[in-house]
Amino acid sequence: MxxxxxxxxxxxxxxxxxxxxxxxxxxxxxxxxxxxxxxxxxxxxxxxxxxxxxxxxxxxxxxxxxxxxxxxxxxxxxxxxxxxxxxxxxxxxxxxxxxxxxxxxxxxxxxxxxxxxxxxxNGKVDLVQAEAIPLLSEARTTRARDLALQALSGKPSKEILSFHNRIVDILAEVEATLDFAEEDGVEVDIAEVTKGLESLLDEATRWVQDGIASLPLINGVRVAIVGPPNAGKSSLLNAILGRKRAIVHPEPGTTRDIITEHLVLSGIPFVFADTAGLRETSDAVEKEGVALAKQALSEAQIVVLVVDPRDTDPETESLKLPRKPDIIVLSKADLWRDGGEVNFSTPVIKTSIYMPETIASLREHIQRLGASMFSHAKSSVLSTERQIEACSKAISAISSAILALRGGEPLEVVASMLRNAAESTAEILGFRVAEDVMERIFERFCVGK
Ligand SMILES: Nc1nc2c(ncn2[C@@H]2O[C@H](COP(=O)(O)OP(=O)(O)O)[C@@H](O)[C@H]2O)c(=O)[nH]1
Ligand SMILES: [Mg+2]
Missing domain, CATH: 3.30.1360.120 (Probable tRNA modification gtpase trme; domain 1)
Structure with a gap:
């Protein structure tokens, strides 16, 4: 058969x-x-x-x-x-x-x-709901689960759809003015349209901000462990994780690939990245590693700079980084004595892999930092980077339309910007807009006649 x-x-x-x-x-x-x-x-x-x-x-x-x-x-x-x-x-x-x-x-x-x-x-789910399904199965924290369940419920989709419809309504009004320019009584109220668009802009901006604040709670707050070779970065990652994950070796330049590991600390998911020691090198593989380390550094939400104070001045090392570190770790504290207090605006933590309390205090510090950065994130309408990107496109199209209206540009120009905005919001939900816009416009067209 x-x-x-x-x-x-x-x-x-x-x-x-x-x-x-x-x-x-x-x-x-x-x-x-x-x-x-x-x-x-x-x-x-x-x-x-x-x-x-x-x-x-x-x-x-x-x-x-x-x-x-x-x-x-x-x-x-x-x-x-x-x-x-x-x-x-x-x-x-x-x-x-x-x-x-x-x-x-x-x-x-x-x-x-x-x-x-x-x-x-088959219209059983929209793209926001569909995207919630992998989020749900990959959720490592209750926060991530809650965000995924919220997206799956269809509530955010409804808000996005209503937002989309508001753009289409405004677009239809503008189009109607264009189509019936010669007829009496069909003229768009520019002030009213601008006001409508401004309120849409505010809403979408809030969505993107909430989305950006929520994503790390789903994907993990990225922590990059960086510093010169042999500072004890890999040992520190292992100590934080409580198991041997990265190769530790007295020879500098051992870590070449990025090693990433997920760890949930008091309900906040983190992704730790152990990186190759930052130094000039002629070794081709190590060079790649250093490039990857720089990338991890630029993508990280929290940068932990590790230095052995016997070899490196933390302040000079900190200045070499493309961005200020969030925490400076003075490593191998079992091998040196305090040489007076360091006076930095960046928090400094002394650690030794042989002194568990120092590792615990580092973990706690990272956890607190993550919590202060992201705990304010409320429930979010947008739950993936793709949705945030599409919404950002809508924001820039709406902003352009507002500017065009204020600058007295032709309505054709405004209409085309609004069409872009509507396409971007439709993209969030996963449906094409052209047909939809046409239908809505046609509806109005009939009623208007
Ligand atoms: N005494 C002591 N040695 C450490 C400590 N952390 C790392 N080391 C040693 O320092 C060397 C380099 O460590 P590693 O983690 O590979 O450094 P990385 O190159 O920065 O990743 C190894 O021989 C480690 O055993 C520490 O806290 N105390
Ligand atoms: Mg290493």
Missing amino acids: SFQSDIIAAIASGHGASAIGVIRVSGAGSHRLALSLCEDIKKKPEPRKLYLSWLRRPDTGERLDQALVVFYEEGASYTGEEAVEFFCHGGTLVMQSVLEALIALGARHARAGEFTKRALL
């Missing part, structure tokens, strides 16, 4: 042995395809009911598992298509054999994210 339509199948639960493993099948014809594996379901199954059945490959007669099977009708599944889910025993071989049997029957392997992509195409 083979099925013509594009039925996709995949193991939907995590890898490795588990109590239960889920296999998802989606596409028109998936019920019939799945049923040909189910020995115990004789009649047409009712949707959304669990059926217990032995699974047997029809082509080889081989028994694969005893599973719970649920059937979803078109329009009432995750993807919006006719779909089936198998709750198998969670053995790797079991799940793999059931999947292979489905493939042999005519399904094909789903591509990454394809179920969600189909859900998007």
Whole structure:
């Protein structure tokens, strides 16, 4: 038996042995395809009911598992298509054999994210909701989970859609003035339009600010550990993590690649990056490492400069960096005596990997810094960098439209800027705008006549 339509199948639960493993099948014809594996379901199954059945490959007669099977009708599944889910025993071989049997029957392997992509195409979710799904499964903190759940709920999408509609309304007004320039009584109120756009601008600006403040709570606050070679950076990362992650060696220039590690400190996720020691070098690989270190430094939200005060003056070293460090660590404190207090505006912490209390105080300091930088982030309408970028494009288009209106530029110019703005907000939700704008304009057109 083979099925013509594009039925996709995949193991939907995590890898490795588990109590239960889920296999998802989606596409028109998936019920019939799945049923040909189910020995115990004789009649047409009712949707959304669990059926217990032995699974047997029809082509080889081989028994694969005893599973719970649920059937979803078109329009009432995750993807919006006719779909089936198998709750198998969670053995790797079991799940793999059931999947292979489905493939042999005519399904094909789903591509990454394809179920969600189909859900998007079938209007089950918009792009903001779709993007919340990986955020949710990757959430490391309750804050990240809350933001993802909020995005998934569709509430932010509604706000974005209403924002988009307000732009389209204003655009329609401007377009109407253009279309009926000769007729009486059709003229846009410039002051009113400008006011409307200004309030949109304020709102979008707030969204972007909240989004930027929230992203580190999802992706992790980036902490770059930088400093000269042999200062003890890798040892410090290991000590912070409480396990040996980075290679530590007395020879300078050991760390070349960036080593990143996630760590949650009191509910705030951090991504620590151990970097190659910053120095001039002729070694090609080390040079790459130094370039990567500089990049990590520029992308970091918190920069920790590590120096062994016996070798390096922290102040001079600090000045060499492209940006001021947030914390200066004077390392290997077990090997030196205090030579008087250092007087910096930057907080200075003395550490030794052999003095656990110094590491604890460094961790606490980093945690507090992260909390002070990002804890104010409230719930955010925007939850990914892509959404923030698209919203920023809308902001600049709206700003240009306001300037054009103030400068008395032709309405055609204003309209084209507003069209750009509407396209950017539509991009956040994942739909094309041209059609939509046309429809809205057409609606008005009819009413106006
Ligand atoms: N005594 C002492 N030695 C340390 C300390 N931290 C690092 N070292 C040593 O300093 C050398 C360089 O350390 P490493 O972490 O590789 O430095 P990096 O090049 O900055 O990453 C190694 O031999 C470490 O064992 C410390 O707190 N106390
Ligand atoms: Mg190192």
